Amino acid sequence: xxxxxxSLRLVAPVWNRGTSGIRGxxxxxxxxxxxxxxxxxxxxxxxxxxxxxxVREYLLQKQVLKVLRKNRFQxxxxxxxxxxxxxxxxxxxxxxxxxxxxASGCAITYQGLDNLLALKELxxxxxxxxxxxxxxxxxxxxxxxxxxxxxxxxxxxxxxxRGLACLHHLQNLRRLDISHLPAVSNPGLTQILxxxxxxxxxxxxxxxxxxxxxxxxxxxxxxxxxPIPA
Amino acid sequence: xxxxxxRLGLGPGLLxxxxxxxxxxxxxxxxxxxxxxxxxxxxxxxxxxxxxxxxTSHLPPEHSDVVIVGGGVLGLSVAYWxxxxxxxxxxxxxxxxxxxxxxxxxxxxxxxGGIRQQFSLPENIQLSLFSVEFLRNINEYLAVVDDPxxxxxFNPSGxxxxxxxxxxxxxxxxVKVQRQEGAKVCLMSPEQxxxxxxxxxxxxxxxxxxxxxxxxxxxxxxxxxGLRRKVQSMGVLFCHGEVTRFVxxxxxxxxxxxxxxxxxxxxxxxxxxxxxxxxxxxxxxxVVNAAGAWSGRIAELAGIGKxxxxxLQGTKLPVEPxxxxxxxxxxxxGPGLEAPLVADPSGAYFRREGLGNNYLGGCSPAExxxxxxxxxxxxxxxxxxxxxxxxxxxxLVLMSRSPLALTWGLLPPSTTYQADRLKRPARPGSxxxxxxxxxxxxxxxxxxxxxxxxxxxxxxxxQEKVWPHLAQRVPAFETLKVRxxxxxxxxxxxxxxxxxxxxxxxxxxxxxxxxxxxxxxxxAPAVGRAVAEMMLEGHFQTINLSPFLFSRFYxxxxxxxxxxx
Numbered sequence: 001x002x003x004x005x006x007s008l009r010l011v012a013p014v015w016n017r018g019t020s021g022i023r024g025x026x027x028x029x030x031x032x033x034x035x036x037x038x039x040x041x042x043x044x045x046x047x048x049x050x051x052x053x054x055v056r057e058y059l060l061q062k063q064v065l066k067v068l069r070k071n072r073f074q075x076x077x078x079x080x081x082x083x084x085x086x087x088x089x090x091x092x093x094x095x096x097x098x099x100x101x102x103a104s105g106c107a108i109t110y111q112g113l114d115n116l117l118a119l120k121e122l123x124x125x126x127x128x129x130x131x132x133x134x135x136x137x138x139x140x141x142x143x144x145x146x147x148x149x150x151x152x153x154x155x156x157x158x159x160x161x162r163g164l165a166c167l168h169h170l171q172n173l174r175r176l177d178i179s180h181l182p183a184v185s186n187p188g189l190t191q192i193l194x195x196x197x198x199x200x201x202x203x204x205x206x207x208x209x210x211x212x213x214x215x216x217x218x219x220x221x222x223x224x225x226x227p228i229p230a
Numbered sequence: 231x232x233x234x235x236x237r238l239g240l241g242p243g244l245l246x247x248x249x250x251x252x253x254x255x256x257x258x259x260x261x262x263x264x265x266x267x268x269x270x271x272x273x274x275x276x277x278x279x280x281x282x283x284x285x286t287s288h289l290p291p292e293h294s295d296v297v298i299v300g301g302g303v304l305g306l307s308v309a310y311w312x313x314x315x316x317x318x319x320x321x322x323x324x325x326x327x328x329x330x331x332x333x334x335x336x337x338x339x340x341x342x343g344g345i346r347q348q349f350s351l352p353e354n355i356q357l358s359l360f361s362v363e364f365l366r367n368i369n370e371y372l373a374v375v376d377d378p379x380x381x382x383x384f385n386p387s388g389x390x391x392x393x394x395x396x397x398x399x400x401x402x403x404x405v406k407v408q409r410q411e412g413a414k415v416c417l418m419s420p421e422q423x424x425x426x427x428x429x430x431x432x433x434x435x436x437x438x439x440x441x442x443x444x445x446x447x448x449x450x451x452x453x454x455x456g457l458r459r460k461v462q463s464m465g466v467l468f469c470h471g472e473v474t475r476f477v478x479x480x481x482x483x484x485x486x487x488x489x490x491x492x493x494x495x496x497x498x499x500x501x502x503x504x505x506x507x508x509x510x511x512x513x514x515x516x517v518v519n520a521a522g523a524w525s526g527r528i529a530e531l532a533g534i535g536k537x538x539x540x541x542l543q544g545t546k547l548p549v550e551p552x553x554x555x556x557x558x559x560x561x562x563x564g565p566g567l568e569a570p571l572v573a574d575p576s577g578a579y580f581r582r583e584g585l586g587n588n589y590l591g592g593c594s595p596a597e598x599x600x601x602x603x604x605x606x607x608x609x610x611x612x613x614x615x616x617x618x619x620x621x622x623x624x625x626l627v628l629m630s631r632s633p634l635a636l637t638w639g640l641l642p643p644s645t646t647y648q649a650d651r652l653k654r655p656a657r658p659g660s661x662x663x664x665x666x667x668x669x670x671x672x673x674x675x676x677x678x679x680x681x682x683x684x685x686x687x688x689x690x691x692x693q694e695k696v697w698p699h700l701a702q703r704v705p706a707f708e709t710l711k712v713r714x715x716x717x718x719x720x721x722x723x724x725x726x727x728x729x730x731x732x733x734x735x736x737x738x739x740x741x742x743x744x745x746x747x748x749x750x751x752x753x754a755p756a757v758g759r760a761v762a763e764m765m766l767e768g769h770f771q772t773i774n775l776s777p778f779l780f781s782r783f784y785x786x787x788x789x790x791x792x793x794x795x
Binding site (some may be wrong): 142161 | 366383384385386387388442443444446566567568582585
């Protein structure tokens with residue numbers, strides 16, 4: 001997806017504890033912007049109140065939605081290169097290697113992935129809530145193994161642990177989101193196995209204890225645990 | 231002619247189907263016929279034994295255009311493609327005869343369920359490629375209105391073949407062919423193997439080929455049920471019974487050069503109902519032999535192989551049942567999610583099953599090879615034969631029953647075999663297949679083959695033949711516990727371990743779809759289409775499977791797989 005320079009590059013997002021998986025979209029954080037105004041005050045407040053974090057998120061999300069909208073529009077162009085005319089801007093930027101693609105909610109299929117797999121410099125891919133992305137599609141992602149750092153598969157209804165098993169090719173992956181996958185039979189166990197499979201990657205998804213019945217003494221320990229970053 | 235007319239005239243059609251008496255009709259016995267007719271008229275009249283209303287729903291229909299013997303994945307695939315490719319909807323009446331509706335012994339459901347493109351014959355690669363595309367889009371192919379979509383539980387984890395020194399060159403050539411056909415396979419060195427799969431011990435491995443895409447394993451029962459559901463919705467008739475007899479007629483003809491040939495045509499298939507002596511003669515135009523491990527028996531019933539050996543009449547269908555064991559074990563520290571289906575050069579293989587550290591695996595029994603194909607035997611035999619392979623030109627190969635004699639120079643070459651070899655040019659590499667998982671037994675005595683009479687599992691086989699190789703390859707497997715085991719049949723083609731497809735040259739309306747020796751399930755969709763094309767069009771349209779025709783058994787042209795399961 002072509003866009004001028006760094007503004008559309010999805011930098012490693014800030015993951016907040018209080019958020020659930022879907023809301024934790026990869027978002028572009030403008031480091032200079034957050035440092036400029038009121039960073040100290042908001043930061044201070046955020047450290048102490050979860051609500052402020054939510055407010056910050058909301059503001060960031062507004063910023064991001066604009067980006068995402070443009071993102072998706074560009075994606076549509078990828079999927080239908082012959083149907084619509086390319087905008088002039090896109091044409092000028094066709095030599096620019098694409099670093100990030102957000103295809104959330106797109107009806108991208110196994111064949112449609114051909115377009116994405118041609119992007120050999122792709123670093124971040126988001127396939128959240130894509131209704132047709134299934135295990136077969138995941139088996140094609142090995143072609144992006146050299147460059148892909150971030151992958152989000154949250155909310156895809158057709159992905160199961162069998163497809164997740166073929167993500168082991170993506171050794172450069174640093175962040176993987178596999179939350180809210182309804183077709184995965186054992187989310188907690190799958191999370192552990194995927195973490196073992198990709199030791200350098202931060203895997204976000206189900207808490208390992210999800211699905212387990214906890215005894216009363218383990219309750220407090222559970223709320224404090226969180227995915228361990230690599 | 232008259233006989234047949236009599237038979238038909240006095241057959242079930244006239245007096246209702248319930249009688250089922252077998253008519254001989256061989257002699258023109260008027261007196262006997264008249265008394266029979268009298269008896270029948272007496273039974274029809276009130277007070278007699280005959281009742282006009284009889285339930286024959288358990289019997290197959292009297293006429294069917296195509297009778298498919300065998301309701302496994304291959305038979306159902308042929309039925310599906312016949313109905314899909316027929317020119318007008320409902321043009322062809324298809325009957326599938328399956329003697330065991332629970333599929334308790336069928337190879338399809340007892341299979342490990344793997345699919346791969348790592349073959350050496352381009353035809354096999356293409357068959358597999360189409361089949362995987364079929365499986366990927368199974369809900370488009372096999373969609374039935376109002377029924378839920380199928381979930382094949384496909385694991386796209388790939389196959390990993392390991393080759394020792396001797397097999398490395400052949401593996402490289404195979405991978406080249408596979409890539410040319412469009413398979414996504416990569417070669418890995420032992421160093422790369424260790425990095426990627428740290429649980430593996432790469433001692434003795436020179437090269438590995440890894441399928442990156444379109445390879446893995448799936449649930450064969452789901453495919454079978456999906457096919458069954460779909461073909462039933464397309465109007466294919468099912469029959470629960472066993473084929474006991476073929477009634478055929480012969481035509482004596484002469485070829486252009488004056489040779490006498492007897493062409494046979496099957497007219498009726500006698501289907502016997504289970505647990506009963508009742509049978510139904512089904513008139514048919516074409517018979518498809520998809521009986522899997524029992525295809526040899528069906529072929530014998532049709533008279534294939536009855537003749538002086540060495541002639542086309544005397545060429546039997548070389549498919550026989552071979553028992554193979556599959557063991558399921560639990561190993562707590564075993565390979566993780568990334569484990570593909572690993573095939574060791576010794577022949578042992580395993581794959582992950584589920585998420586609970588369970589693994590499935592097995593091994594083909596070692597076969598004593600008679601021809602010096604170096605298949606299974608001592609390592610030094612393989613080394614000595616690989617040096618043979620590097621010689622240019624036709625390779626003189628030793629023929630002997632003793633593995634010791636395979637070592638070059640111990641025994642003088644057998645003269646008869648030598649003469650035979652000089653007649654046909656050697657295909658490069660066609661005789662040496664070291665490191666092969668299923669060795670090419672040209673004419674070997676299967677001393678170690680388990681008895682295919684039943685499906686009992688031999689647990690000692692695991693202890694002695696499978697576990698040592700597995701433990702050597704994956705040290706974590708030194709501690710494991712076998713949870714379950716089962717046995718299934720390979721419809722083993724003793725000639726060249728590849729399928730038999732297409733019509734028989736003499737029994738002109740029997741088509742084969744069998745003999746795939748362990749890779750039938752993964753090629754079933756494509757083979758079904760090929761056979762349907764052959765039946766409807768008279769030639770292969772999409773994938774040319776001429777190397778798999780029956781005539782190769784008579785001509786001696788092997789379509790041999792090298793170094794592959």
